[in-house]
Amino acid sequence: MSPNPLAESDLTPRVMLRRLRTRCLGRAYEFLPACASTNDVARARAAAGAAEGFVIVADSQSAGRGRLGRSWHSPPGQNLYLSLLLRPALPARQVAPLTLLAGAALARTLTAAGVTPRLHWPNDLLVPAAGEFRKAAGILTEMATSGEEVRHVVVGIGLNVNGQEFPPDLAQRATSLRLALGRACDRAKLLVDFLAAFEPIYGDFLVRGPAAGLQEWRRHADLGRVCRIDRDGARVEGIATDIDDSGALLVRDDAGRMHRIASGEMSEQAGG
Numbered sequence: 001m002s003p004n005p006l007a008e009s010d011l012t013p014r015v016m017l018r019r020l021r022t023r024c025l026g027r028a029y030e031f032l033p034a035c036a037s038t039n040d041v042a043r044a045r046a047a048a049g050a051a052e053g054f055v056i057v058a059d060s061q062s063a064g065r066g067r068l069g070r071s072w073h074s075p076p077g078q079n080l081y082l083s084l085l086l087r088p089a090l091p092a093r094q095v096a097p098l099t100l101l102a103g104a105a106l107a108r109t110l111t112a113a114g115v116t117p118r119l120h121w122p123n124d125l126l127v128p129a130a131g132e133f134r135k136a137a138g139i140l141t142e143m144a145t146s147g148e149e150v151r152h153v154v155v156g157i158g159l160n161v162n163g164q165e166f167p168p169d170l171a172q173r174a175t176s177l178r179l180a181l182g183r184a185c186d187r188a189k190l191l192v193d194f195l196a197a198f199e200p201i202y203g204d205f206l207v208r209g210p211a212a213g214l215q216e217w218r219r220h221a222d223l224g225r226v227c228r229i230d231r232d233g234a235r236v237e238g239i240a241t242d243i244d245d246s247g248a249l250l251v252r253d254d255a256g257r258m259h260r261i262a263s264g265e266m267s268e269q270a271g272g
């Protein structure tokens with residue numbers, strides 16, 4: 001297949017700083033052709049004093065990682081791998097909703113790009129492809145604390161933009177925007193649009209709390225389904241009814257008991 005120029009959209013600071021529409025997010029910006037993990041680069045830059053809103057983007061990652069020790073497939077020239085550094089002046093216990101708020105901004109961005117995204121608690125974004133919903137993006141949020149206070153938060157996002165082939169273990173579960181839309185997408189535009197979507201959601205979170213952002217997350221979420229949660233060797237089965245104001249999942253089991261799940265992995269049950 002001939003290379004599509006949009007897949008090569010320019011992610012360098014020279015171009016990106018002109019295209020940005022944000023006041024803070026991405027105003028400090030770095031692009032690397034390759035790195036191990038953008039989350040690791042962001043953490044190192046944070047330790048060296050990088051400011052809130054710093055964004056690092058890599059064209060490829062050799063050790064991109066996801067939640068629960070998984071790796072993130074990160075070939076060059078196709079997708080978006082980015083990490084955003086935040087320094088919210090909040091107690092550490094209040095930052096959990098940030099993953100969901102970033103998901104809401106990503107869903108807003110992809111809706112504008114022409115797909116119908118579905119958010120899957122806590123950090124997955126799925127899009128319709130091959131007659132079902134498949135994962136096109138994941139969010140990995142990592143935090144450094146000092147006592148009760150946050151030193152920094154790194155929100156890492158992997159978005160499969162123009163990739164069309166996946167390793168065998170992902171082939172039945174992963175997809176990309178290109179496969180969903182039937183056309184290549186401009187990675188730089190998606191990045192600029194995501195930062196423009198996230199900035200007001202994050203600003204509102206800092207001033208008023210997470211309610212509005214979580215409401216936007218709910219509008220795109222696959223709640224109301226039968227699910228199974230595995231956490232710390234224990235299993236909860238039931239209906240994923242809602243999230244609470246900290247972003248924890250609320251699951252009602254067959255006996256009508258409610259379970260609050262702050263972290264874990266949600267799988268859909270057959271027939272759910």
Ligand code: BTN
Nearest residue numbers: 037064065066067138139156158
């Ligand atoms: C997941 O689905 O489990 C989260 C995947 C997050 C992947 C992104 S790619 C950019 C950033 N750097 C990483 O090493 N991981 C995140």
